[in-house]
Amino acid sequence: MKKFLLVLLASLMLYACEEEKKEDLNFTNYNIEKAYEKCDPETGNCTFVNINFPVAKGNEAVAKKINDSVEQHIIQIVAGFNPDDNPKTMEEMVDGFIANYASYREDFPDTDIPWEATVFAEITSGSPKLLSIDFNSYTFTGGAHGYGSNTYMNFNPETGEVYTHKDLFTAEFKDFVEKDFRNKEDIPQDENINSTGMFFENDEFHLPANIGFRDDKLILTYNPYEIAAYAEGQKTYEYGLEEISEYLKIDFSATE
Incomplete structure (x- = not known):
């Protein structure tokens, strides 16, 4: 009887693993926004951050790899302009961006030129063998002009690894x-x-x-x-x- 239970348990574990492997990925869009002193970006004179990106769900291990890679990529896009910043999460990155602007305003109180950081990430191609995400971004932290770019990440949707x-x-x-x-x-x-x-x-x-x-x-x-x-x-x-x-x-x- 004990041997039978062990075989049954092993079979159930194998079945569960197989089901996890077969579980399809699905995505929902997530948005993070924050503005300096709760100003309104629509007014055109407002420092703000607006991040929109897909979040993977489904196969837990694969989804985590994809989500972690996406998060770190967005952090690098926004926080990369300041080598002194080392945020671990997007929330820290957003808070840090606004805090850096507040510090800038303290140092230069007569300057009211707003900063901006926007990232719009979207899935542009999906197949059983490849998932491609385009990160359309724009940052401005003073100076003659801001910087806009398109960066891409290509994933293996079976493993979550970046190609x-x-x-x-x-x-x-x-x-x-x-x-x-x-x-x-x-x-x-x-x-x-x-x-x-x-x-x-x-x-x-x-x-x-x-x-x-x-x-x-x-x-x-x-x-x-x-x-x-x-x-x-x-x-x-x-x-x-x-x-x-x-x-x-x-x-x-x-x-x-």
């Missing part, structure tokens, strides 16, 4: 993009990549850090300052997945 470029693309993909980049930016194929004024480090082309998926397209984004002057703005290049299928390591036709 690297090497996980997603073959080595030949870089050569394909460089040739197309030179054509679109009027840089001769046999000239130095920086010959027309680009800022590539060590005079060598590199893929952008920010590559994401949106529906049936691949998006490559160089944000301001990454390869060109701020005045050049953001440089974005799109490719249909069919066009680059030979360079992809993930089978987007998979349904399970």
Whole structure:
């Protein structure tokens, strides 16, 4: 009888594990807002933070990995401008941003230029093999202008791990993009990549850090300052997945 109970318990545990593996991820949107002295951002003269992002639910272990990665990425976007800040949570980050502005106002009481930090994160592509999230952000903490950017995170929805470029693309993909980049930016194929004024480090082309998926397209984004002057703005290049299928390591036709 005792042996039977042990076998039954083991079977139930195995079944529970299998059910957890099969449990689908689902997402809800979450919003965090805070304003300096409860001012109204709609007035246009208000320091505020507004963060909107998806929160994963379902498979607990996978959801936690995704949520932790998303949280740390947003913290880096907003708090990265101040190396003295080291918030552990988004709530700490938001409070710190407002507190830094309050301190700034104390040091410069005659200045009332408001600060701003906004992040809108959305799922732009989802399949059994890949989950892509686009973080559209803008921060302003004084100076001549703010900084807007699009950054991406690509997840393995089965494990919650973040894909690297090497996980997603073959080595030949870089050569394909460089040739197309030179054509679109009027840089001769046999000239130095920086010959027309680009800022590539060590005079060598590199893929952008920010590559994401949106529906049936691949998006490559160089944000301001990454390869060109701020005045050049953001440089974005799109490719249909069919066009680059030979360079992809993930089978987007998979349904399970």
